[in-house]
Amino acid sequence: MPIKNVVYRQREAGQVLTDLSDYRRAGGYEALRKALTEMDRDEAVYAFVRSGLRGRGGAGFPMGRKASFIPKDSVLPAYVVCNADESEPGTFKDRELMETNPFQLLEGITLAGYAIGAVRGYIYIRGEYEHQARILDAAIAQARTAGFLGQGVAGSGFDFDITLYRGAGAYICGEETALLESLEGKRGQPRLKPPFPAVAGLYASPTLINNVETLSTLPAIIEHGADWYAAMGTEKSTGTKLFSISGHVMKPGNYEIVLHDTTLRELVYDIAGGFRPGREFAAAWVGGSSVNVLGPEALDTPLDYESMAEAGSSLGSAGCIVMDDSGSIVRSTLRLAQFYRHESCGKCTPCREGTLWLERILQRIVDGEGRMEDLELIESLAGRMVGRVLCALADTGVLPVTSAVRRFRDDFVHAIENGGVPRPEPMMEVPVGG
Amino acid sequence: MTAAEVLAHIEPIRHEYAEARSLILPALKYAQTEKGHLTREDIEAVAEATGFSAAYCESVASFYDRLYLEPTGQRVVSVCVTLSCMLRGSDELMERICDRAGVSHHGGTSEDGMITVQEAQCLGYCDHAPAVQVDAEQTRGPLSLDEADALVDELRTSPRPDQLWR
Numbered sequence: 001m002p003i004k005n006v007v008y009r010q011r012e013a014g015q016v017l018t019d020l021s022d023y024r025r026a027g028g029y030e031a032l033r034k035a036l037t038e039m040d041r042d043e044a045v046y047a048f049v050r051s052g053l054r055g056r057g058g059a060g061f062p063m064g065r066k067a068s069f070i071p072k073d074s075v076l077p078a079y080v081v082c083n084a085d086e087s088e089p090g091t092f093k094d095r096e097l098m099e100t101n102p103f104q105l106l107e108g109i110t111l112a113g114y115a116i117g118a119v120r121g122y123i124y125i126r127g128e129y130e131h132q133a134r135i136l137d138a139a140i141a142q143a144r145t146a147g148f149l150g151q152g153v154a155g156s157g158f159d160f161d162i163t164l165y166r167g168a169g170a171y172i173c174g175e176e177t178a179l180l181e182s183l184e185g186k187r188g189q190p191r192l193k194p195p196f197p198a199v200a201g202l203y204a205s206p207t208l209i210n211n212v213e214t215l216s217t218l219p220a221i222i223e224h225g226a227d228w229y230a231a232m233g234t235e236k237s238t239g240t241k242l243f244s245i246s247g248h249v250m251k252p253g254n255y256e257i258v259l260h261d262t263t264l265r266e267l268v269y270d271i272a273g274g275f276r277p278g279r280e281f282a283a284a285w286v287g288g289s290s291v292n293v294l295g296p297e298a299l300d301t302p303l304d305y306e307s308m309a310e311a312g313s314s315l316g317s318a319g320c321i322v323m324d325d326s327g328s329i330v331r332s333t334l335r336l337a338q339f340y341r342h343e344s345c346g347k348c349t350p351c352r353e354g355t356l357w358l359e360r361i362l363q364r365i366v367d368g369e370g371r372m373e374d375l376e377l378i379e380s381l382a383g384r385m386v387g388r389v390l391c392a393l394a395d396t397g398v399l400p401v402t403s404a405v406r407r408f409r410d411d412f413v414h415a416i417e418n419g420g421v422p423r424p425e426p427m428m429e430v431p432v433g434g
Numbered sequence: 435m436t437a438a439e440v441l442a443h444i445e446p447i448r449h450e451y452a453e454a455r456s457l458i459l460p461a462l463k464y465a466q467t468e469k470g471h472l473t474r475e476d477i478e479a480v481a482e483a484t485g486f487s488a489a490y491c492e493s494v495a496s497f498y499d500r501l502y503l504e505p506t507g508q509r510v511v512s513v514c515v516t517l518s519c520m521l522r523g524s525d526e527l528m529e530r531i532c533d534r535a536g537v538s539h540h541g542g543t544s545e546d547g548m549i550t551v552q553e554a555q556c557l558g559y560c561d562h563a564p565a566v567q568v569d570a571e572q573t574r575g576p577l578s579l580d581e582a583d584a585l586v587d588e589l590r591t592s593p594r595p596d597q598l599w600r
């Protein structure tokens with residue numbers, strides 16, 4: 001099996017690392033010691049740049065480049081913000097990190113903080129992860145007691161602390177500027193960009209925002225070197241990536257694989273156990289739900305950023321939702337449209353109204369009241385949303401809908417001509433794998 | 435909850451934020467742990483403790499799904515209905531839980547005031563689909579229909595926790 005546990009050190013260690021002593025025995029905080037004693041700040045940023053690590057929250061922006069955008073001459077303090085909102089449908093990789101390996105995240109945030117000269121890090125965790133929040137609370141307390149947070153981190157001259165901030169149920173707070181608004185005690189609605197957070201983020205200060213997995217990767221990069229990390233994967237997709245896989249597969253779970261080494265087919269069949277007897281692959285939303293849906297022709301696509309783009313989709317958060325031929329693409333598409341309608345923050349009219357209409361049109365198709373013109377209506381409606389909104393919720397939220405109507409047009413036509421789609425028998429009997 | 439109690443919760447963390455406004459959400463979440471929803475008095479206590487107006491604090495609270503401005507049952511059961519859970523039977527599970535709790539299939543609060551059932555969007559437990567969360571504390575799955583009945587019965591009879599983190 002092409003599994004390689006670089007970020008999931010807890011799996012490599014074969015035990016949960018919620019105790020600081022266990023984390024240290026597994027090599028924890030070696031990277032921070034190395035950075036504080038052997039590297040200056042620019043060298044740390046340069047290591048992140050050379051590693052080629054791309055942001056794991058969905059957009060895939062190079063992490064080191066983002067860190068290099070933080071101005072050095074600002075009179076305001078700089079901050080690191082960790083995006084632990086993890087609300088993208090099908091994505092649960094960060095949950096496992098926080099649950100079983102919280103110190104690696106704290107170490108990663110501290111490394112990022114050192115590299116950009118930050119005074120504090122914030123972890124914004126979704127309210128539904130109360131269990132994980134308590135584990136992080138305990139880890140932060142242990143790290144403070146041991147001197148890995150606070151004044152003079154690990155005996156150095158670097159002062160840095162971390163605050164955990166609990167959200168309260170809003171997908172949109174995963175969008176980075178909405179997250180900052182929420183962290184500032186406001187309604188979680190996205191800001192107009194620019195300015196970007198690197199220049200004016202939290203409290204208008206320079207702010208580096210990265211996903212849990214992105215930050216949890218930094219210790220390995222510092223400890224083993226950027227070249228070691230960049231040697232895995234391809235030039236534009238370096239390193240390993242955590243994949244969450246769920247839906248109709250037999251062994252749903254999180255799996256860490258080297259980018260490009262594994263195809264979608266191998267992930268679905270070899271790693272995640274394939275389907276129930278007699279069932280076949282029908283569709284996959286590989287990068288969470290805010291992506292173009294793919295059919296069986298994409299099965300031999302290698303899992304990396306470029307190949308997924310070439311296949312007409314995107315790697316996104318790598319929350320791979322898989323449906324077999326017992327499912328209904330029309331109903332699944334409606335369900336995703338309902339998600340975006342529910343989570344639209346309402347600030348932009350095209351998104352607020354558009355997501356509502358997409359849901360209504362799909363609902364009437366499912367209910368057997370659809371018309372053939374509805375398929376064109378979906379296209380034109382989506383076309384009038386994209387590019388006219390403040391954030392990517394609408395821009396990427398229409399993708400699973402438009403791509404389904406294009407790729408699986410026959411299923412929609414069939415639903416319109418045959419009185420809708422009955423609710424299929426769900427898959428209920430299979431236990432948890434991974 | 436009183437302003438003094440809210441203040442006792444936020445005072446130790448005040449120094450962690452450059453602006454006091456950031457304390458509003460932690461204060462609201464904490465104030466809600468007493469009754470499970472935010473009453474007028476709770477909002478006013480948060481306003482007094484943080485130094486912002488009650489109208490502002492309420493407008494913040496109203497944005498978030500997990501802050502409740504209307505009374506809820508003693509326990510809130512959130513049934514994930516997003517795609518991964520749907521493929522594994524969340525619609526059937528939602529209906530079963532609603533039936534057992536005695537509320538409509540859209541969810542709601544049971545007549546005895548013990549249980550609120552609501553739909554939730556992806557809980558981040560898709561590997562445990564179909565997944566259900568009790569308040570924000572406990573997430574269970576995959577839940578069979580029989581286990582769903584047992585869960586509702588268990589919540590009806592088990593004592594309410596001291597604090598309700600939702």
Ligand SMILES: Cc1cc2nc3c(=O)[nH]c(=O)nc-3n(C[C@H](O)[C@H](O)[C@H](O)COP(=O)(O)O)c2cc1C
Nearest residue numbers: 055056057083085086087174175176210211214392
């Ligand atoms: C609607 C929406 C929801 C998002 N949700 C998340 C999320 O839950 N977690 C996350 O890390 N990034 C999320 N993002 C991406 C963030 O805006 C941002 O790109 C990311 O935190 C940057 O970190 P990275 O470069 O390490 O990926 C979301 C974006 C959008 C538009």
Ligand code: SF4
Nearest residue numbers: 345347348351389391
């Ligand atoms: S696109 Fe939608 S979610 Fe994003 S800011 Fe506009 S209304 Fe809010």
Ligand code: FES
Nearest residue numbers: 514519557559560
């Ligand atoms: S879809 Fe239900 S937990 Fe993710």
